[in-house]
Amino acid sequence: MSKRGGLFSNWGVNISIAMIALRTNLMRSILTMLGVLIGVFAVTLAVAVGNGAQTSVSNAINNFGSNMAIIIPEPDNEGGRRSFDRGRLTQRDLRAIEREVPNIRAVAPQLRSGLELVVAGTSAATTAVGTSPGYGLITNHLADRGRYISEADIRSAARVAVLGRTVSESLFGEFDPIGESVRVDGVPFTVIGLLEEKGSTFGDDNDDTMIIPISTMRQRFIGDTLPGPDDLQLAFVGFEEGASLTQAKADIINVMKDRYRVRDGEVNPFRVRTTQEFLEDSQFITGILQAVLVAIASISLLVGGIGIMNIMLVSVTERTREIGLRMALGARRNDIRNQFLVEAAVLCSLGGAVGLVLAWISGAVLTAYADFPVPIGIGTAIGSLAFSALLGIIFGSYPAIRASRLSPIEALRTE
Numbered sequence: 261m262s263k264r265g266g267l268f269s270n271w272g273v274n275i276s277i278a279m280i281a282l283r284t285n286l287m288r289s290i291l292t293m294l295g296v297l298i299g300v301f302a303v304t305l306a307v308a309v310g311n312g313a314q315t316s317v318s319n320a321i322n323n324f325g326s327n328m329a330i331i332i333p334e335p336d337n338e339g340g341r342r343s344f345d346r347g348r349l350t351q352r353d354l355r356a357i358e359r360e361v362p363n364i365r366a367v368a369p370q371l372r373s374g375l376e377l378v379v380a381g382t383s384a385a386t387t388a389v390g391t392s393p394g395y396g397l398i399t400n401h402l403a404d405r406g407r408y409i410s411e412a413d414i415r416s417a418a419r420v421a422v423l424g425r426t427v428s429e430s431l432f433g434e435f436d437p438i439g440e441s442v443r444v445d446g447v448p449f450t451v452i453g454l455l456e457e458k459g460s461t462f463g464d465d466n467d468d469t470m471i472i473p474i475s476t477m478r479q480r481f482i483g484d485t486l487p488g489p490d491d492l493q494l495a496f497v498g499f500e501e502g503a504s505l506t507q508a509k510a511d512i513i514n515v516m517k518d519r520y521r522v523r524d525g526e527v528n529p530f531r532v533r534t535t536q537e538f539l540e541d542s543q544f545i546t547g548i549l550q551a552v553l554v555a556i557a558s559i560s561l562l563v564g565g566i567g568i569m570n571i572m573l574v575s576v577t578e579r580t581r582e583i584g585l586r587m588a589l590g591a592r593r594n595d596i597r598n599q600f601l602v603e604a605a606v607l608c609s610l611g612g613a614v615g616l617v618l619a620w621i622s623g624a625v626l627t628a629y630a631d632f633p634v635p636i637g638i639g640t641a642i643g644s645l646a647f648s649a650l651l652g653i654i655f656g657s658y659p660a661i662r663a664s665r666l667s668p669i670e671a672l673r674t675e
Contacts (some may be wrong), residue, residue: 275602275606279606282603282606282607282610285575288571289607292567292568292571292607292611293607293608293610293611293614294564294611295560295561295563295564295565295566295567295568295611296561296564296565296567296568296607296608296611296612296615296648296651296652297564297611297612297614297615297618298560298564298615299557299558299560299561299562299563299564299615300561300611300612300615300616300619300644300647300648301615301616301618301619301622302556302557302560303554303557303558303560303561303644304615304616304619304636304640304641304644305557305619305622305623305634306550306553306554306556306557307550307554307640308619308623308634308635308636308640309550309553309626309634310546310547310549310550310553310554311550311634311635312623312626312627312632312633312634312635313546313549313550314542314543314546314547315633315635316632316633317539317542317543317546318539318542318543321535321538321539321542324399324535326535327365327498327499327500327501327503327505327535328398328496328497328498328499328534328535329496329497329499329505329508329509329512329532329533329534329535330494330495330496330497330532330533330534330535331349331353331354331357331494331495331496331497331512331516331530331531331532332347332349332494332530332531332532332533333347333348333349333491333492333493333494333529333530334347334529334530334531335347335527335528335529335530335531347529347530347531348487348488348491348520348529348530349491349492349493349494349495349530350488350490350491350492351369351490351492352490353515353516353519354367354369354492354495354497356515356519357497357512357515357516358497360511360515361497361508361511361512361515362503362511363499363500363503363508364497364498364499364500365397365398365498365499365500366393366394366397366398366497366498367392367394367495367496367497367498368391368392368394368395368397368398368399368495368496368497368498369391369392369474369492369495370389370390370391370395370474370492370493370494370495370496371389371390371391371474371477371478371481371482371486371492371493372387372388372389372390372493372494373387373388373390373477373481373482374386374387374388375387375388375444375445375470375481376444376445377427377431377442377443377444377470378442378443378444379431379432379440379441379442379443382430382431384427384430384431386424386426386427386468386469386470387468387469387470388421388444388469388470388471388472388477388481389469389470389471389472389477390472390473390474390475390476390477390478390481390482391409391471391473391474392409392411392414392473392474393408393409393410393411394496394498395471395496396408396471397498398496398497398498399496401455401456401458401466402455402456403422403453403454403455403456404453404454404455404456404457405436405438405453405454406422406438406451406452406453406454407422407452407453408422408453408471409422409452409453409471409472409473413473413476414473414474414475415475416475417473417475417476417479417480418473418476419447419448419449419450419476419480420449420450420451420452420472420473420476421442421444421449421450421451421452421470421471421472422451422452422453422454422455422470422471422472423437423442423451423453423454423455423469423470424455424458424466424467424468424469424470425454425455425457425467426465426467426468426469427467427468427469427470428451428454437451437454438451438452438453438454439451439452444481445480445481447480449472455467455469455471497512505534505535505536505537506534506536508534509532509533509534512532513528513532516528516530516532561651564608564611564651565651565654565655566655568604568607568608568651568652568655568656569655569656569658569659571607572600572603572604572655572656572659572660573658573659573662575600575603575659576600576659576662576663580666583596583663583666584666584667584668584669584670587666587668588668593664593665594664596660596663596664596666597660597661597663597664598660599660599663600656600659600660600663600664601652601653601656601657601660603656604652604653604655604656604659604660605649605652605653605656606652607652608648608649608651608652608655609645609648609649609652611648612644612645612647612648612649612651613645613648615644615648616636616641616644616645619636619644620636620641622634623635623636
């Protein structure tokens, strides 16, 4: 037999002996595995939840508009100075930005308000967005049926609306809403389109919305609450693919500073945020959350490892005579050490495998019923099993070495 063949044979014998020892003390083995099982389950699920959170945030930002800047008319206090002014943002500002900032794909001024829609005695409360056709281009939320609002609708302050799926189903059920009329504060609106279905993000229903022309929103619902005739609540600015959002933000800030004569060191009466910043901030936060969860879950692994060491020391004590007999029959110290190392590794690997299965089941349940992705990939699974075996080797080393250093004569005298 070749040296390599003998090596595999020896490891096979050690694994067989380990399985016999585990079956001999089955209940003790199961209780010992619980620590590793819980630890692997917690760590694997924590990693998967963190990855799922990052995936969800990334998908939400991409659904919302992956390459845009958001301008909000409120004081920017990032410089540390306080200001209690409301801030300003007007449609004239947005037209200036559209003229002077390069690589702009579309702009979307916005006025938002919670409104109640009524159809034949059935009502539904929703968030209405008064905006322009650019909103659909920037957010990738266009009409699936019918049409979107147009510039002509804005010029005429037309009483038309594009409904989200949730609102449409609440008011019309399975019937086609295109061409039907809904009443908003007693004013009839014609449904001209049905938005593409977007689903929900972190419990927020993206289909619970209604799009109307911004001029109609200003004229009929919230015009009196704004300080000026063309003031906005916020605006989206979408950029061409490949455009630098960092440079785009700087260009927008420069245009706004010039228009409002903001000198260096003064508080800007507006804020500009990009989707790139939202993504970086969310990844940083979810990364910290994931690290904390893994650190807490790792305590379970540490406890499980200590349990493995303790039970292996007990096993060495109980099997001292067996160790002496094996040495007397020609077993080397390395053979004894490897026997107990393999036993500890097998014990941890079985616990890790069960913990991995439980984590996968829990992840599948969260994905199916909580609408939250919990991906456990092949790499994570292999890593969990490998780490379980490594944990057994690390915490089984001391008992294994102690067993290998026993004197054969003294071991055989043990009753």
